[in-house]
Amino acid sequence: MADTAQTSPPPDRTDLPQHSAVRSLVRLWPFIRPVRARLGTAACVAILASCISLIIPLVLKWLVDGPVAGRDPGGIWLGGAFLLLLGLAEALLFGLRRWLVARPLAGVEAAMREALYRHVQRLPVAFHDRWPSGQLLSRGTTDLQLLRMFFTFPLTFLLVNGVTILVGTVILMAQRWSLGLVLLAPVPPLMVLCSVFEAKYGRAARQAQDQVGDLTTVVEESVLGIRIIKGFGRHRSQARSFRKLTHALRTSELRKARLLAWILVCITTLPEIAIGGALVLGSLQVADGELSAGTLVAFLSTALALRWPVESTGFLLAMANEAATATDRYFEVMDEPAVEEPATGGETGAVRDGGAQVGGVRVGDAPPKGASASPGTGGLVFSGVEFRYPDAPPDAPPLLQDVTLHIRPGETMALVGATGSGKTTLTALVPRLYDPTAGRITLDGRDLATLSRDEARALVAVAFEEPTLFSATAAENVLMGTEGGQDSDLRRALAVAQAEGFVDALPEGSATQVGEQGLSLSGGQRQRLALARAVVGRPRFLILDDPLSALDVHTEALVEAALRRALAATTALVVAHRPSTVLLADRVALLSGGRIAAVGTHHQLLRDNPEYATLMSGEGESAR
Numbered sequence: 039m040a041d042t043a044q045t046s047p048p049p050d051r052t053d054l055p056q057h058s059a060v061r062s063l064v065r066l067w068p069f070i071r072p073v074r075a076r077l078g079t080a081a082c083v084a085i086l087a088s089c090i091s092l093i094i095p096l097v098l099k100w101l102v103d104g105p106v107a108g109r110d111p112g113g114i115w116l117g118g119a120f121l122l123l124l125g126l127a128e129a130l131l132f133g134l135r136r137w138l139v140a141r142p143l144a145g146v147e148a149a150m151r152e153a154l155y156r157h158v159q160r161l162p163v164a165f166h167d168r169w170p171s172g173q174l175l176s177r178g179t180t181d182l183q184l185l186r187m188f189f190t191f192p193l194t195f196l197l198v199n200g201v202t203i204l205v206g207t208v209i210l211m212a213q214r215w216s217l218g219l220v221l222l223a224p225v226p227p228l229m230v231l232c233s234v235f236e237a238k239y240g241r242a243a244r245q246a247q248d249q250v251g252d253l254t255t256v257v258e259e260s261v262l263g264i265r266i267i268k269g270f271g272r273h274r275s276q277a278r279s280f281r282k283l284t285h286a287l288r289t290s291e292l293r294k295a296r297l298l299a300w301i302l303v304c305i306t307t308l309p310e311i312a313i314g315g316a317l318v319l320g321s322l323q324v325a326d327g328e329l330s331a332g333t334l335v336a337f338l339s340t341a342l343a344l345r346w347p348v349e350s351t352g353f354l355l356a357m358a359n360e361a362a363t364a365t366d367r368y369f370e371v372m373d374e375p376a377v378e379e380p381a382t383g384g385e386t387g388a389v390r391d392g393g394a395q396v397g398g399v400r401v402g403d404a405p406p407k408g409a410s411a412s413p414g415t416g417g418l419v420f421s422g423v424e425f426r427y428p429d430a431p432p433d434a435p436p437l438l439q440d441v442t443l444h445i446r447p448g449e450t451m452a453l454v455g456a457t458g459s460g461k462t463t464l465t466a467l468v469p470r471l472y473d474p475t476a477g478r479i480t481l482d483g484r485d486l487a488t489l490s491r492d493e494a495r496a497l498v499a500v501a502f503e504e505p506t507l508f509s510a511t512a513a514e515n516v517l518m519g520t521e522g523g524q525d526s527d528l529r530r531a532l533a534v535a536q537a538e539g540f541v542d543a544l545p546e547g548s549a550t551q552v553g554e555q556g557l558s559l560s561g562g563q564r565q566r567l568a569l570a571r572a573v574v575g576r577p578r579f580l581i582l583d584d585p586l587s588a589l590d591v592h593t594e595a596l597v598e599a600a601l602r603r604a605l606a607a608t609t610a611l612v613v614a615h616r617p618s619t620v621l622l623a624d625r626v627a628l629l630s631g632g633r634i635a636a637v638g639t640h641h642q643l644l645r646d647n648p649e650y651a652t653l654m655s656g657e658g659e660s661a662r
């Protein structure tokens with residue numbers, strides 16, 4: 039089934055496909071298309087400006103052979119004024135080009151970033167299991183900046199330079215073809231050198247950009263894991279890993295700089311030698327009277343005017359190569375198949391965290407959402423469900439095999455099993471974070487595989503043991519669990535999760551920003567907000583993965599009392615490790631060896647099933 043489907047890991051850098059930079063860059067066309075008219079106009083303006091610089095030598099020729107040779111001051115002033123005008127026109131046109139491209143190119147970058155973000159949100163969880171977050175972040179930041187630089191400079195100027203060099207060459211050949219040939223002599227060796235440079239620089243750029251991704255991952259982990267790093271005194275080893283990566287990145291950047299220096303030396307030196315040769319040859323021809331001084335001045339001025347277009351080609355090629363690498367990296371993510379539909383509230387938001395009622399406030403007062411969507415029969419049924427993680431060794435048995443379990447409508451089922459037995463994995467199948475590799479799951483008789491993800495997530499809410507809070511207010515974090523939730527829904531959900539007290543005590547109550555990852559709250563407080571998020575939408579099905587593990591016994595009892603009332607109308611599957619959580623449930627299912635080994639009440643299983651008894655005893659707790 040779809041979700042666990044083919045998501046590839048980040049590309050193996052030792053085995054990257056080699057294809058031309060042009061082929062990579064052509065893929066940017068759909069993003070460039072909407073601004074092609076502006077870019078085309080800007081390119082024409084730049085070509086015009088660049089070609090003006092080629093007219094200046096012709097005016098010089100006229101000045102030297104005409105007014106200067108004829109000692110005509112009026113003509114010299116006229117020529118000077120004309121040169122000034124040409125210079126002004128060139129500057130104005132280059133300014134106009136910049137103005138034409140600035141806004142549309144910022145728009146292209148924003149559109150690409152938005153497309154990437156949207157796509158990443160739609161990628162299956164299996165993709166995120168494999169891709170380090172830093173690699174995704176660097177693709178959305180540094181790589182896109184490189185692309186904007188490419189659109190601004192190389193994309194236009196490689197064309198402008200090409201046209202300028204072509205027009206200049208025609209002018210040179212027209213003036214004196216023998217001298218023109220001397221200037222063209224370096225072209226074949228330069229073309230060979232440029233193609234070698236492109237291949238080598240492309241590899242170095244790819245390595246450096248991947249290393250930026252690795253570095254981003256380490257920085258992100260160090261910031262998020264700062265408590266662990268400090269708690270275990272790991273700052274030195276963490277700093278060592280960071281240094282190692284920065285050193286590797288520096289080595290790659292130096293390699294890029296060496297390659298660039300090498301090509302710039304070639305691109306600068308060979309044409310200079312050719313200009314020197316043409317100067318000597320031209321001077322001899324002027325001395326022999328075969329060539330006018332004005333023509334030689336014009337010829338050399340044209341050749342010098344072509345120096346910048348030729349020399350800047352080295353930089354432009356380097357930037358184009360980096361852009362090609364950035365394009366490859368961008369499309370490695372964009373080419374990943376997304377799940378078939380966009381989620382409406384993000385993975386955690388759509389799959390709500392949390393649930394129940396507090397002291398007399400009943401989440402179950404109103405009918406659960408989605409109740410009208412089905413006749414309300416059937417409950418949650420697993421039939422012959424098999425699951426294997428995509429990256430599991432091919433010869434390993436499936437993690438879950440032939441899981442068959444019926445949770446009746448309105449029933450609360452606890453799921454118990456040894457650590458690593460697959461409880462979290464089984465619960466993740468219900469909100470379709472993953473899809474089973476065989477078998478089927480039905481919600482009130484409707485096959486989960488036939489429901490869209492949005493439909494499934496409208497019916498199902500989840501709270502995980504590790505609660506994720508977003509950098510938003512406490513209220514916003516909770517209301518993420520439902521579309522158009524009101525303040526009354528918020529209060530009810532907070533009451534169920536026993537979160538009212540501490541939320542009201544926050545400096546700005548439920549309007550307090552709880553900070554990135556909710557770091558300003560305790561683990562138990564975060565769990566309760568996540569629980570409130572799960573119940574706020576009154577889901578028809580509730581999946582709780584040990585959501586009370588961080589609570590003290592007293593608070594846990596209060597939350598459970600509220601939950602019991604709230605769950606009266608909800609079909610729930612609760613992963614439980616402690617007898618206190620199990621007591622919340624009507625029945626208990628024991629997951630063992632990838633199968634449901636036993637189902638019964640807590641007391642029945644305690645009596646009849648030694649494995650369950652061990653798990654629920656102190657030995658079971660310590661075995662965790």
Ligand SMILES: Nc1ncnc2c1ncn2[C@@H]1O[C@H](COP(=O)(O)OP(=O)(O)OP(=O)(O)O)[C@@H](O)[C@H]1O
Pocket residue numbers: 167427429430437455456457458459460461462463464
């Ligand atoms: N994304 C993943 N990719 C590959 N294997 C995974 C992935 N997530 C979990 N596993 C493996 O699947 C097995 C079951 O993990 P799961 O988290 O479902 O167990 P659990 O019963 O919930 O454990 P616990 O009680 O410790 O939370 C483990 O061996 C784990 O290493």
